[in-house]
Amino acid sequence: MKLLLIRHAQSENNVIEDQPDYAQARQPDPPLTARGHASARQFAQDADLSGVTHLYTSLMLRAVQTAAPIAARLTLPAHGLALAYEYGGLTTGPAGGFTPVTGGDHTSLRAHCPALIWPAHLKGQPWDGGAEAWEAPLFHARAVHVLTDLRTRHREQDRVALITHHDFAGALIRAALGWPATDTPPTFHLAHLGTALLDLPADGGVGGLVWLNR
Numbered sequence: 001m002k003l004l005l006i007r008h009a010q011s012e013n014n015v016i017e018d019q020p021d022y023a024q025a026r027q028p029d030p031p032l033t034a035r036g037h038a039s040a041r042q043f044a045q046d047a048d049l050s051g052v053t054h055l056y057t058s059l060m061l062r063a064v065q066t067a068a069p070i071a072a073r074l075t076l077p078a079h080g081l082a083l084a085y086e087y088g089g090l091t092t093g094p095a096g097g098f099t100p101v102t103g104g105d106h107t108s109l110r111a112h113c114p115a116l117i118w119p120a121h122l123k124g125q126p127w128d129g130g131a132e133a134w135e136a137p138l139f140h141a142r143a144v145h146v147l148t149d150l151r152t153r154h155r156e157q158d159r160v161a162l163i164t165h166h167d168f169a170g171a172l173i174r175a176a177l178g179w180p181a182t183d184t185p186p187t188f189h190l191a192h193l194g195t196a197l198l199d200l201p202a203d204g205g206v207g208g209l210v211w212l213n214r
Contacts, residue, residue, distance in 0.1 A: 001150070001151060001154050001155070001156055001157075001158050001159075001160060001199075001200045001202065002051075002158070002159040002160065002197060002198070002199060002200070002210075003147075003150065003160050003161075003162060003172075003176070003197070003198040003200055004049075004052065004159065004160065004161040004162070004195055004196075004197050004198075005162055005164055005169045005172060005173070005190070005195060005196040005197075005198065006043075006066070006070070006161060006162065006163050006164070006193065006194075006195050007163075007164065007165065007166055007169055007190040007191065007192055007193060007194050007195075008032070008036075008040075008058075008060075008062045008063045008065075008066040008163055008164070008165060008192065008193075009032050009035075009036035009037070009039045009040040009043070009062070009065075009066045009192050009193055010032065010033050010035055010036035010039065010192050011030040011031065011032055011033065011036060011062040012027060012030040012031055012032070012033055013026045013027055013030040014030075014033075014036075014192070015033060023093055024093075026093075028090045028091060028092055028101040028129075029060060029061045029062075029090050029101065029103060029104070029129075030061065030062060031061050031062060031065060032062050032065045032066065036062070036065075036066075036192070037065065039192065039193055040065065040066045040068070040069050040070070040193065041069045043069075043070070043193045044069035044070045044072065044073040045069075045073065047193075047195070049070070049073065049074060049161065051159045052074055052076070052159050052160070052161045053076075053158045053159050053160065054076065054079070054154065054158060054159075054160045054161070055067065055070065055071055055074060055076045055077065055078050055079065055115075055160075055161050055162075055163075056078070056079045056080075056081045056084065056150075056160065056161070056162045056163070057078045057079070057080060057081065057084070057113070057116070057162070057163040057164075058080075058081060058084040058085045058086070058162075058163060058164050058165060058168075059080050059081070059082055059084075059085065059103055059104065059109065059119075059127040060085050060086060060090070060103070060165070061104060061109070061112065063084075063085075063163045063164065063165065064078075064080075064104075064109045064112050064113045064116060064163075065112045065113065066163050066193075067113050067115070067116070067163045068112060068113040068114070068115070070161070070163070071113060071115035071116075072115065074161075076115070077115050077116075077117045078113055078115045078116050078117065078163075079117045079119075080109075080116055080117060080118055080119050080122075080127075081119070081146065081149075081162065082119050082121075082122060082127055082130070083130070083142050083145055083146050083149075084146055084162060084163075084164045084165075084168065085130045085164075085165065085168065086164075086165035086166070086167055086168050087132075087134065087139055087165075087167040087168060087171075088131070088132060088134055089129050089130030089131040089132050090102070090103055090129030090130065090131060091129075091131050100128075100129055100131030101129050101131070102126055102127070102128060102129050103126055103127035103128065103129040103130070104126060104127060105125070105126035105127070106118040106122075136181045136182055136183045137181045139167070139168070139171045139181070140171060140174070140175060140180070140181035140182075141181075142168075142171070143168065143171035143172045143174070143175040144175045146172065147172065147175055147176060147200065148204075150162075150200075151200060151202070151204060155202075156201075156202040166186070166189070166190055167186055169188065169190045169196060170186030170187065170188045170189070170190075171186075172198070173187075173188045173196060173198065173209060173212075174187070174188070176198045176200060176206075176207035176208075176209070177206060177207060177208075177209060178206040178207075188209075188212060189213075190212070190213060191213055194212075194213040194214070195211070195213070195214050196209065196211065196212045196213070197209070197210040197211050197214075198210065
């Protein structure tokens, strides 16, 4: 199976992350900026997405909004993947140890992406937001779970695209390559709307990184 990771477009938190009051000003689940929306539409128009057979997205708002034009371009449903969210999940305050925030439900998020398919295990419920401790082993275990889930769902010839996030994309790449959990900063950095292609063998063995940041 080929897994194409796509980082979401620019969010409203991204444009203030260098400000001294970022921790107080950040939104738990920020939307895309106007620039982010425009970039996502341009990406959907120009990117080489040939051969993509299935599309998934994190349930964070910025990912769902990024998925909308891509799903429209591909004429594919965008399957919500509840565990593909960014490190820490939805909380108030900076990373780790703050009040959990519940995510959107199917109706509210489908208003941003009409192609969104809600996870079956969340039928009739909102996403819980995934708030978690800021611990590398937890992030690694979640990445392994996502990869195992996708391998279970898909055949070797499938080409799957996943709209996800900067830090979690790094965790997915490291897990696919068989690297252990680490407390060091991500080795792999995806720009907004950057892509990384993973080759995941059907036998569950160590995968390969075909490209980064195309």
